[in-house]
Amino acid sequence: MNHLLRRYKKSLFTKLLTAFIIGGATTFPVEGSCQDGKAILNRVDQNLSSRNQIAESSMTIYGRRSSRTITAKSWTEGDQKSFTEYLSPASEAGTKMLKLQGQLWIYTPAADRTIQISGHLLRQSVMGSDLSYEDMMDDRKLSDVYDVTIAGKDTIDSRGVIILELTANVNDIAYYRQKMWVDSERFIPLKQEMYARSGQLLKRAEMKNIKRVENRWYPSLVIYKDMLKEGKGTEFRTNTISFDQQIPDHIFSKASLR
C-alpha cells in the first residue's frame, strides 16, 4: 500500500537547487522550460523513490455512513516488487497483497484463496477507498514516464511551490496528464491533480505533514480524493517508514501470501 505514495515522489530538487545556487538566489526555473522541469521532477523522485522501503501505514476511508481505518505493513523493492499485509481491522487482518513484475495477487484467510487481480479490475477501488489497484501498482519514477514543463508558481500553506505540468510519454499509465504543485525548497509535491486523456479531472491528492525522514522529505499524510465519486476522500498516513533496508527475497514470493 505504501508504495503508491512513491509515484508521487519524484525529482525536481536537483534542477531547482542547481538553478537556485548557480543562477543566484532569485533565480527560479523559467515557465514552460522542459529542462528545468525535468530536473525538478528528478528531485521529487529522489525524495519519494528508494531502492527499497518498509512502512507501516493506516488508511482511513470516509464512507457516507461511517468511516473506518485499515492498517497495513508494506515491504517494497524498486518498482517491481511489493508485499503488503493488512493488520487491522479484524475482518481484513491476514489479508495479503503481492505485486511482482506488474502482476497483483491477493490472499485472504477467510476463503483461503489466492486471487489474481488483472484487467479492468485494476481500476476498481481498493476497499472502498479513493485509490485503485492501478494506483497502488505503479511505482515507476515520475521522471521515467512523464514529460514535464513548468506552468508557474504559487503558494500553498505559506510555502512557495512550482507548478509542473506532466504529460505521459508511455501508454500503460493510469493518468495521461498531471498537474503538480511542488514545494520549491523541499521538492516534495504538496498537491497533485490527475487527469484523463480527455482532460477530465480524475483524482486529487494533497500531501500534508511533510517530515524529514533520513535524508529525504516525505509526506506522512496524503489525502486522496476520487473526483468521480462522492465522499470526503481517503486519508493515507505513513506511521513509520525506513528506507534501504535488508528485505529477504522470500517476502516477495507467492509462498509468503499463505
Next chain:
Amino acid sequence: MKRFLLKGVIKDKGRSLLPIIVVATGTMLTVVMYSWLTGIMGDSIRMNANFNTGELKVMTKAYAADAEQFPNDLAILNADTLLVELKEFEPEVDWVKRIRFGALADFPDANGETRGQAPAVGWAIDLFNEESKESARFNLQESIVQGVMPVNTGEVLISDELARRFEVKPGESFTLFGSTMDGGFAFYNLTVSGTLLFGATGLDRGAIVMDISDAQKAFGMEGACSEILGFLPYTYFNSDKAEAIKTIYNQSVDARQSEDEFAPVMITLRDQAGMAEMVEYTDFVSRIMVFIFVSAMAIVLWNGGLLGGLRRYGEFGIRLAMGESKGHIYRTLLFEALLIGTIGSIVGTVIGFLIVLYLNIHGVDMSGMMQNSTMVMPTVVRTAITPTTYYIGFIPGIFSMILGNALAGVGIYKRETARLFNELEV
C-alpha cells in the same frame, strides 16, 4: 329486411367476396401484429419486473440515486423490520428482499490459484423458503441446464455460458470476490449446484443466483438488503395501482424522515431506467397500429366501395326510380358493410388466432439478433394471447368497412332524379 340483405351478401359473391378477403386479411394482420408486439414487449416488461425492477421497489434514497451501480454501502439496514412494515402497509402486494451485486467470479486450479475469472452480476433472492415465489419469478427450475436447485447454504446457480467458458461442472467451487457493505474485501467460496440458461443474452453472460442469506454473509450485509421489491396481485402491470401505492407510501415516509438520505423511498416499474418508455411504447404501438390499419383499410375499402358502387350504379338507380329513398339505400349499404365487415373480421380473427397460437407455442428464436444485447429480453419471442387478441381485429375490420362504404355511398345522394331517367334510358 336484415335477413334479405344477409342472403344478398352471401349469394352475391361478386358483391361480397373481395371485401371479405380484404377485411379478413387486414384483421388477420392486426391480430398477429398486435399479439406479436404485445408478446415481445409484455415478456420483456414481465422479465424486467421479475429480475430487476419489480412492480414496486423500495430502496434508501441514497441507494436509489445510483441504483444501477448496486451501491450496497447505501443499502437498507433493518430490512426485516421494513419488510414487516410494508406487509402491514399493503398486504396484497408480495414484498421480497433482494441483494444485487457485481463481483468477480474466480475459478481456481488444482493449487487453489486463479485459473480463470469473469465479472458476474448477481441476484440474491429468497431461495430456501418454500413459500417464496422468487424461484418461479426467475423460472429457475425450467432454466436449469445442468445440476439441481441449491438446497444448502453456499450453493449457487451460475449461467451456463459462464460454466462452459471456464469448464465448470455442478459440484465444483469458485470464489466470489467483491466488496463488503463497508468497503472491505469480500471473498466467499461457493459451490455450483447447477447452471442456468434464461434465454436472455443480457442475463446469460454472467449471472449468479444465490440465496439471500449467502449474499448477506459474503458481502457483510447481515440484516440488510439492497432493495425490497413488490409484486402486485395482477397478471399484468397495473400502473395506476402502483402509482397510488407509491404516492401514499412516500408521503408517509416524507412526513417522518424527509431529511434522512437513508430513509426508504418507493418507486414503480415505470420510474426505472427505460421501463416507462417500454410501457408507453407498447401502448402507443398498439394504438398506432389500429389507427394506421383503420385508415389504410378505410381507403382500400372506400376504393372498393366506389368500385362496387359503380358496379351497382344501375341497381341504385332503379331502386331510386322505384321510389326507394336515398337514406334507405344508404342505410342498407351500411348494413351490408356491417355484415361484410363482421364476416371478414371473424374469418380474419380465426386465421390470425391460429397463427398467433402457433407462434405462442413454438416461438421464434431471435438469439442470433441479440448476441450483443444488454437488455433483459427473451431470445425466443412468442406472441401473447390476451382477451384483446379476440376482439382487436374487429375494431378496424368493421369500422374501416363501414367507413369505406359510408364514404363511397355519399355518391347516392348526388344522384338527381331529373337525370336518373336519362341515365337509365327510360
